[in-house]
Amino acid sequence: MELAAWLIFLLPLISAVTIGIGAFRSKPISAGISIAAVVGSFILTFVMVATGSEFPDGQGPSPKVSWLQLDGLSVDIGLKIDGLSKLMLCVVTGVGSMIHIFSLGYMKEDRDFSRYFAFLSLFIFSMLGIVLADNFVMMFIFWELVGVSSYLLIGFWFDKPSAADAAKKAFMTNRVGDFGFLLGILMVWAAFGSVSFDILEKEKATALCGLAGFLIFCGAIGKSAQAPLHIWLPDAMEGPTPVSALIHAATMVAAGVYMLCRVFFLIEGTWAMEAIAWIGGITSLMAALMAVQQDDIKRILAYSTLSQLGYMVMVVGLGGETNSDYYKITNVAGTDAAMFHLTTHAFFKAMLFLGAGSVIYACHHEQDIWKMGGLCRQMPRTYWTFLIGTLALCGVPLFSGFFSKEAILTVAYKESMPLFLIAVAVAVLTTFYMTRLFLVAFCGEPRSKHAEHAKESPVVMTVPLLILAVPSVVAGYFNMHAPDPLILFASVIAVVFGALLANSIYRNATDDPLPVRIGFIARAMKARFWFDEIYQWFIDKVQERLAKLADIIDRWIIAGLLVRGAHGSTELAGRVLRLAQTGNLQTYAFWFAAGLAAVMVFALS
Template sequence: MNPILFIVFLPLLAAIVGGLGNRALGNTVVKSITTGALFLSCALSWPIFLKFIGGSAEASVTPVLQWVHSGGLEFDWALRVDTLTAVMLVVITTVSALVHLYSWGYMDEDPDQPRFFAYLSLFTFAMLMLVTADNLVQMFFGWEGVGLASYLLIGFWFKKPSANAAAIKAFVVNRVGDLGFMMGIFGTFLVFGTVSIPEILHAAPGMAGSTIGFLGHRFDTMTVLCILLFIGAMGKSAQLGLHTWLPDAMEGPTPVSALIHAATMVTAGVFMVCRLSPMFHASPAASSFVTFIGAATCIFAATVGTTQTDIKRVIAYSTCSQLGYMFFAAGVGAYGAAMFHLVTHAFFKALLFLGAGSVIHAMHHEQDMRYYGGLRKQIPWTFAAMTAGTLAITGVGIAGIFGFAGFYSKDAILEAAFASGTEMGRFAWALGVFAALLTSFYSWRLVFLTFFGKPRWDQSEHIQHAVHDAHGHDSHAHDDHAHDDHTHANHAHGDGTAGYHPHESPISMMIPLGVLSLGAVLAGYVFAPHFVGLEGATEFWKGAVVVDTHLIEAAEHIGAWSLAPTIVMLTGLFIAWYSYIRNPGFPAAFVDQFGVLYRFLLNKWYFDELYDVLFVRPAFWLGRQFWKIGDIGIIDRFGPNGAAWVVAQGSRAATKLQSGYLYSYALVMLVGLVGAVSWVIAR
């Protein structure tokens, strides 16, 4: 049997068994089944990818079943495997398998582990269905499936109001993007008469220059279709405007953040744009729009990331920023570079998120970096892993010798943007270089605040709870004073440890960190010639994405401009070192001097507040009008409540006739008889 069937459907089978078996099977059995299924899928995926790397594989389509045959709309359920799919298969199954294993330790004390592992496996199946889609409807099925799984996992701890709110926010914001995606699919079927991806991509270049009626005007056909499809990608991949859900999604368990909101689901938009690259390549206007949104997101998220104190939110905004890089790479035509950064980013961002989870685990669920410090001696393996991830994301390396993963992929994107020669490309390059400086700053800021300096654990309420519980104190009594001034704690524990000793995570959490560290260190060096090399890219991609060899060649000859990413990386590192190691008082002085700018960035450019005024409050007001006036005042009043009132009044009148006296009943009967006879005579 074709291994692709096992790769895709094993996670679904594991999700069904784990979800229905749940507590009847027990934690260990469910975890073993789901994790084993994912590792088997991963083991089957790598040989397929390596065959494409070696050049011995060809694209194939595996039919599963007939789906819809209705008039001119015909499509079947089939699994397409080409180079692009093979790349996504190894990313999804590898990260998902490692996250399943990591969750053995991280979720060990959670009472709902079977449900959690079933949700993880369900997500993996939906993501695999998305990337193996042979038609747009099947892609949309996977698209909505990962949205459902994201909703379920963000709100996994459903007893937390903040988790429920974050899950609903993610679901609603993505529905906005999905409306654009659906309209793009409808328009594509209208124009091409098919939803088959190969047929659409074959015909796309021939549609260049044609127009289509939209909103009462005539527009370029491919521009309209591509922008509508890209709106879907903006929602799923948290691009500027539809980005507000991603930071709030950190309410879910940390393994969820690593798998869905850093490595796989959020890259679905990038995958979709690259899969449909011939369509976008046929529309310079749509490509410029993608470039602009990607560059704007890149710089927006990087600026916000510099002010966040929650360790997971820093990495979340970093994800948002890195996705911007991928999109503006696709916008300038460097689809191979976009996919290359998707792969390297999956490794080092999953590593950073799982490393952050290890820190949070060690610090008794404290997520505020201001209460960390000095942890490199307490949790040295986590420190080593997060340092590897930071070296990768900041792009440390020496050209021609060796570099960490991000050094190859991010530099390839920036070089392609500069070499594109367009105004939008140069604009994206300038913002991308500045974002690289900010990325270096906030990434090293995270490392320095967490692992260096004096311990500040005694100021953490979470740690105080842990210490009190460990000494047998009544934690509920302590809750009444949880928000007291920390001065007493500082004096009581002058060594800064508050009697608490952070510990390294269990082996099930450390193995994934080790494997991902290898990816963060070596993935760029090993795969660069195939993904973005002048000689290897065309042979590797084999038409799965558009490969512009002229752009690749131009990117290799931009001269000294290629040093810009390295220079800004070192600048960001120096600023972070000076601010948090050499002169720790500098950040406070900066905030005092530039308080307005700091508050603007800390409040995320006030997007949430703006959307609250423009959309949330009017929507709630309109909902209240429909509820109070329409539903209660009209429908209930004149409908069920009105009918009940008429019946009640009628019953009250009837009770007056039920006197219990025989002569009253005789009188009624006589009146009725007279009325009946009178009616007959009148007829």
């Protein structure tokens, strides 16, 4: 198992390097290497889980390697294998394998096919590094590597200006959150003298834990796209659709939630928990409202991801006691519920994104749902799998999303009634916008020539959909619990109400009637509450003026007054003193005598 653990981690890196250095220019060979690596990692993960291999008390799968030795800081490289990391390994490698296979069909005509698979392998390697890291420094390194590889994938079509801009936006926005993450790590090191998770878990909490925990959470705000750093995620749709599935479903955006669960011992019982819960709740509600008025099929799913991530972050912040020990992560229900929903969400959201990719592929890259319609007849396999994903996301009973959503609602109901009400409202909105998407895109009559002539996607693209449909239904049964009758009633009513409301509005609609009915509210949701405009105004009106002021201070005060002034005054003093250097001995004797007399007068007085 020691070798297996390292191979899970290193196989995607070997794949990325092999393809990246150009050893294989052939499309089939490049894809084969990449797929073999991620599938191999998945098989090894499955074997590890099936055999119950676990290394408690910080004992990694192999001796730790000393990597960095500084005064007061020792950093080792080792892999942390426990229930939490094994669960996440299954998600990353399992969903990643399906996305790799789907990409064979979706990207087959792309001229940079090999480069695409090299970047995919690099991304998977980076994500596995976060999952298996046993200390903050190692996690932060791979955290940044995920940022770099996501930049490469989002901007994969870099000759397209919107894709290049989206990649830069994602990269820069995440740097803001990562700066807070780095400050939090430094604060933890200063307080405890260690960055190892195993050592820190045994330390007693200090007054700094709340602030350090919140700063570390800033990294999750960026990576998991929580407000106010959520603006990059919808623009990330400019990348290839399988990339959207990889980033939005199982890997990058889930990294923030995973990190919170991994370091929960740091924030438990501090003021940071309440802040985390409210940021997650507000993000969840805000993103759900934004999704209601989006027309791009990928952007609807992107805002849905934002909303569901808010769910997960909220429940981590709420905490709460639990009697369940299924995951054996911590003794807090919040992290159990968050990881449960992260797992089920990864499967059905990946399927939804790949289903959207199948639709876009069949409709000649049309993404506007109002230019689709009637696809249920032309694309039966995509239709049925998309329906399963929609039902799971809405939390319809018997589907996986129902059980994980119930776990979140249960914790929210016990810990915070305001956040419970927000969670129920989000459940209504989720059902509403997903029913809207499904009815407009798949039902009715075709509303464009592309939709009218659409055909089912190739088998290599539909097989991953069918495989992902299975855990989208059954994954929830691995952590069944008896829900509170009141919570169950509220959940079912939310689903029914949202579905009926959307059906009454969009059943036979040829365009969206909401802008006419609710006016300004609809415009606000469609404009994403003008967050991008507000940030742009801040940059234009505030940041640029501050930059000009800083330039003036630097140019005229620092460089001018201080630097040039000091230089000028020194030069002037030198010229004045040079006048005294006449070379005449009598003059020197006179000034010496005068100076000596002055000193004597001063001393006697």
